[in-house]
Amino acid sequence: MTALAIHRLCKVYDNGNQALSDVSLDIPEGSFYALLGPNGAGKSTLINILADTVRASSGAISLFGHDLLAERSWCKRRIGVVPQEMAFDPFFTPREVLAFTSGLFGCKPDYDWIDELLARLELIDHAKKNTRQLSGGMRRRLLVAQALVHRPKLVILDEPTAGVDVELRRRLWDFMRELNAAGATILLTTHYLDEAEELCDHVAIIDRGALLTARPMQEMMREIASSCLCLNYGGPVDLSTEIADKLATFEPRPSDEGVCLKLGRQQGGSTFHRAYQAAVACFGEPLDAGIRREDLEDVFLRLTGNGAAKRMDEGGDDAAG
Ligand SMILES: Nc1ncnc2c1ncn2[C@@H]1O[C@H](COP(=O)(O)OP(=O)(O)OP(=O)(O)O)[C@@H](O)[C@H]1O
Ligand SMILES: [Mg+2]
Structure with a gap:
């Protein structure tokens, strides 16, 4: 009820x-x-x-x-x-x-x-x-x-x-x-x-x-939260325009250890592989790599950022409870 x-x-x-x-x-x-x-x-x-x-x-x-x-x-x-x-x-x-x-x-x-x-x-x-x-x-x-x-x-x-x-x-x-x-x-x-x-x-x-x-919390985290490939280069990497452009499809975000690349919402092994290869082409082999799932705060910031409504439309969300 x-x-x-x-x-x-x-x-x-x-x-x-x-x-x-x-x-x-x-x-x-x-x-x-x-x-x-x-x-x-x-x-x-x-x-x-x-x-x-x-x-x-x-x-x-x-x-x-x-x-x-x-x-x-x-x-x-x-x-x-x-x-x-x-x-x-x-x-x-x-x-x-x-x-x-x-x-x-x-x-x-x-x-x-x-x-x-x-x-x-x-x-x-x-x-x-x-x-x-x-x-x-x-x-x-x-x-x-x-x-x-x-x-x-x-x-x-x-x-x-x-x-x-x-x-x-x-x-x-x-x-x-x-x-x-x-x-x-x-x-x-x-x-x-x-x-x-x-x-x-x-x-x-x-x-x-x-x-x-x-929506139900689990569904939100399953369907809207995506995964990030976090690459450790032992410190910040150069994300100058030229390099950022090459990685643009992965929405690169700098991290303390290196860089995080967003994997597609329904990513398969191939997305992971492509992201990894793109990073290696730009920065060489990382010291370490891991996949992190976005948490609610990541999702919240992404949805309430600029163009959020547009992204939700593209995702086919009907925004009904
Ligand atoms: N009594 C009021 N008269 C005119 N505008 C108001 C009034 N109360 C709130 N607002 C406006 O309505 C909008 C929503 O305010 P509201 O207080 O509902 O936000 P909120 O989500 O609770 O924010 P917060 O997280 O800061 O508590 C804001 O633009 C606010 O300035
Ligand atoms: Mg309030």
């Missing part, structure tokens, strides 16, 4: 900024979904529309088959959003904030769950402080607790780990994995692409308000 179906969503802000153009996305129930994009891509705009703090210009959204706008209160009780921006009343303690938030969702505070959230998010020692006494990372974790207080079926996290230290980030992700294993659908934005690759089973990439691709 689809947890969240977004159909042709557009947002133009009052000042004329087009933040989203025709974005369609299906988030399967039970998925751990990464929504990625460079700064200003439109991620928070999309999330804030889901959180009902920004109004869409056009398009339709349904949550478990219920229309988000027409059945707002039904949907609200099933979504928990961790916004990118933080705002708390500075005179409440974290425990009071969570009890108060329960009320906003029409629930009686469940103090066992609230205490579990405070413990899991490492806030229990700070539960009696006023929120203004919390550090930035603590406040962000309180935002996460706030989004979970009514046990939502869809958890939406807009950069929940910005400013959170490495150890706590790990533990936060462990907690999200548990919630996901227990049935919650999770939609996440982050600029930590290694974490997204490790955690998420689906990925969508948006850039300048438009969806570039949306």
